[in-house]
Amino acid sequence: MFDLIIQQAFLIDGTGKPGWTGDLAITNGKIAGLEPSINAEAARYINGKGLTLCPGFLDPHSHWDATHLHGKHGEIKLRQGVCLDVVGNCGESLTPCTIDNCGDIEQFFPGPDNRIIPRSFSQYCTELDAAQPGLRVMSHIGHGTLRLLAMGYSAEPPDHKQLTRMKEELRLALDQGAAGLSTGLYYTPSGFADSNELQALMEVVVLKEGFHASHIRNEASGILEALKEVITVGLKTGVATHISHLKLAGRNNWDKIDKVIETFETARNRGLDLTCDVYPYHHSCTSLLSLIPPWALEGGIDRFCERLNDIELKEQIRHQVRNGYPGWESGVQNSGFEGITISSVHSGKRQNLVGFSLAESADKAAMAPEDYVIDLIEKESGAVSIICASMDEEVVAEFIRLPFAVIGSDGALSQGKPHPRAFGAFPRVIRRFVRELKVLRLEEAIAKMTGKTAQRLGLDDCGRLSMGLRADLVLFNPETFGDTATYDTPCQPPVGIHHLFVEGKQAWPPTQGSKNVQGGFCPAPHSRM
Ligand SMILES: [Zn+2]
Known part of the structure; x- marks a missing residue:
């Protein structure tokens, strides 16, 4: 007898192949039957007529490192159909953290709930299990975090001892199940690294069969050089490379x-295992600190504030916030002060600023916008998030269509008005890019959220509808499944999801039994060998 049979749903298997109508049976958390019709006893039946059934979604790019430790917000992911979340991205992970880099890491994960304490990677995994986030969580090690541990906010290349420390910490975490190393070359301190440092670290990642996920140094006028930087490291070391x-x-x-697509194709033709993820929005979200020239942040936020006392240095910073300098581009050059909106002020103060552009806010304060930015960073220790209008939806669509592209949310929870991608990224792909823009077939879109992502992550127990795999399943209405979260009202749940199962247990809508859906740390396959 089966635990459950979902009958006559439109089955999309996660490979991109055309769907078909049939029955799917579950036993002991695994897919145990997959036929046009299953005539057998089951403890429960669900009528899937008119609905689509596919594997649970996998999010390869999230910033919920601290959020999952609270174990109470998993529902936001589950309601989008997400069964596995990958954290530790953009060079920022909560571990390895000691008393030496504790305070600095807090800048990566600002927020009243996100108390950063010294912990090792394995402690983080244990805490994740205990927190029962409701879904599986994988994690990278962040290069910025490693660097802070070994050498603080220094802009110098690491000496032998510092590099050895980074390599050892990285090796340990990879052994304990970290997915790979993420770099955040756009940010400090990860961006202080040169290619020698990156190569030395990637050699460790290759040895442990992890992969490199990179927020590259430049996503605007310098994108081709920035792509070449990580591709060269990939070709030299053989590390599997994923552009975030x-x-x-x-x-x-x-x-x-x-030219961007050509760069990807050339590298792939040369044998590099190169993929990327894309989020289905044309506004980005980042830290207000990203508008400050990197040299001014060497030594951390306190040193930055000290530099402001030097009139000449302050003048230089002001000028570069607006205009950048050769080799570094300011976000203002691509969005303008009017295209950058304050989305979260993490201290909980100054909530009246949320939702207004930097141009408007500066105007109200009767300040030049560059002065306003510097002043706000000083007052809030840099813990302010911004949403930037800088992309074109047609370009986003072209990127999503690339055969080596998968969907990631890049979502983070914060107070104020967080980017809506945290609440709606996955359903939005179906609503906007499948139904409205018709950029993808439904089967293609599903593959980019399931099977292809599992391949990138090296997971062979999920991501497809196939006998014996985990019964992580989404059952949704293909006519209505979609996001409702907007920039103005971002914390809205999606609509159109009927059921979500995590390892055969119903995780959405909640039932008595959904308390049994615990989730927790998911070690990368290379550590299970
Ligand atoms: Zn990033």
Whole structure:
């Protein structure tokens, strides 16, 4: 007898192949039957007529590192159909953390709930299990975190001892199940690294069969050079390389799309295992600190504030916030102060600023916008998030269509008005890019959220409808499944999801039994060998 049979649903298997109508049976958390019709006893039946059944979605790019430890927000992911979340992205992970880098890491994960304490990677995994987030969580090690541990906010290359420390910590975490190393070359301190440092670390990642996920150094006018930087490291070391949230920021750069695609294809033809993820929105979200030239952040936020006392240095920073300098581009150059909106002020103070552009807020304060940015960073220790209008939806659509692209949310929870991708990224792909824009067939879209992602993550127990795999399943109405979260009202749940099962247990809508859906740390396959 089966635990459950879902009858006569339209089955999309996660490979991209055309769907078909049939029955799917579950026993002991695994897919145990997959036929046009299953005539057998089951403890429960669900009528799937008119609904689509596919594998649970996998989010390869999220910033819920601290959020999952609270174990109470998993529902936001589950309601989108997400069964596995990958954290530790953009060079930022909660571990390895000691008393030395504790305070600095807090800048990556600002927020009243996100108390950063010293912990090792294995402690983080244990805490995740205990928190019962409701879904599985994988994690990268963040290069910025590693660097802070070994050498603080220094802009210098690491000496032998510092590099050895980074390599050892990385090796340990990979042994304990970290998925790979994420770099955040756009941010400090990860961006202080040169290619020698990256190569030395990637050699460890290759040895442990992890992969490199990179928020590249430049996603605007310098994107081709930035892609070449990580591709070269990939070709030299053989490390599997994944470009996080591929985008083209800045109207003047949108026409670089063909060159970007060509760069990917050339590297792939040369044998590099190169993929990317894309989020289905054309506004980005980042830290207000990203508008500050990197040299001014060497030594951390306190040193930055000290530099402001030097009139000449302050003048230089002001100028560069607006205009950048050769080799570094300011977000203002691509969005303008009017295109950058304050989305979260993490201290809980100044909530009246949320939802207004930097241009409007500066105007109200009777300040030049560059002065306003510097002043706000000083007052809030940099813990302010911004949403930037800088992309073109047609370019986003082209990137999503790339055969080596998968969907990632890049979502983070915060107070104020967080980017809606945290609440709606996956259903939005179906609503906007399948139904409205008809950029993808439904089967293709599903593959980019399931089977292809599992391949990138090296997971062979999920991501497809296939006998014996985990019964992580989404049952949804293909006519209505979609996001409702907007920039103005971001914390809205999606509509059109009927059921979500995590390892055969109903996780949505909640039932008595959904308390049994625990989730927790999911070690990368290379650590299970
Ligand atoms: Zn990023």
